């Protein structure tokens with residue numbers, strides 16, 4: 001292993017179940033006399049055997065001045081967190097989008113209001129005697145009928 005770490009098997013705890021042998025991806029563990037033995041040359045230090053051992057019998061260790069000591073914990077992989085700048089930009093986009101939607105809804109409401117006002121002004125209120133109001137198509141029809149009769 002490159003960083004000097006090796007997998008040390010606590011023989012007193014090992015029951016020889018073979019779980020570590022099964023999970024090792026590089027076949028670096030074998031059972032000898034019903035105890036696990038790690039081939040240090042082949043071991044890549046992946047830690048799969050450590051997790052698989054039900055007895056907690058395998059430990060990553062390093063050799064310091066002829067003594068085996070527990071290997072330092074490997075740092076956990078970094079968790080992605082967006083930078084404050086990215087979070088702020090995202091919030092600004094949401095706010096801007098909401099503002100645009102509000103403006104568009106207001107403009108649409110004003111346009112509809114103006115159209116209704118123009119339509120109301122063009123048709124005028126209905127006459128009380130039942131005659132068509134000014135600008136109504138009915139008035140044009142009366143004038144055409146009178147022209148045909150020569151009035």
Ligand code: SF4
Pocket residue numbers: 007023024025026027028029038042043044045046047048049050
């Ligand atoms: S650390 Fe990985 S490569 Fe090394 S013996 Fe355990 S399972 Fe095999």
Ligand code: SF4
Pocket residue numbers: 009013014015016017018019020021035036052053054055056057058
């Ligand atoms: S998994 Fe643990 S108890 Fe089982 S053989 Fe491997 S070291 Fe021994």
